[in-house]
Amino acid sequence: MFNTGKPILVENGTQYFLKSLLKQCHGVKMEYYNNMYNIGLLLLFFFVLFTFLIYRYKGRPTDEELAEKERERQLYILSKIKNYQSARQRISNDNITGLPEWENEQEYIFRKVINS
Structure with missing residues (x-):
């Protein structure tokens, strides 16, 4: 006569709704x-x-920049070679004893007049 199961506090229609x-x-x-996850991933x-x-565009030098850099490198190498050759020329032109050259007064004055 009595239902000893769980009591139903809400109607079936309301419960379904x-x-x-x-x-x-x-x-x-x-x-x-x-949608928020997809938008976030799209923005990322x-x-x-x-x-x-932007990194690829800014990071790669142009052909002109590469040519300029190569020219500067070649000029640097040539200047080092020229400095080395002039140093060797000076060393070979020095006296064997290493004494300074003697100049008389007349040669010194003559050279000053010509250079100025």
Whole structure:
């Protein structure tokens, strides 16, 4: 006569309505999270892509810059060779004893007049 099971506090129709409403809210919530996650990943992808492209654009020297750098390198090497050759020439032109050259006064004055 008496039902000894769990008492039913809500009608079946109301219970069904609330369950379907909760499922629908859960679906909307998951769709919202999914959209936010996708937008976040899209923004991250664009940020990484643009950063990479800017790095590649700014990082690579142009042909003119490469030619200028090569020319500067060649000039540097040539100047070092010239300095080395002039140092060797000076060493070979020095006296064997290393004594300074003697100049008389007339040669010194004559050289000063010519150079000025």
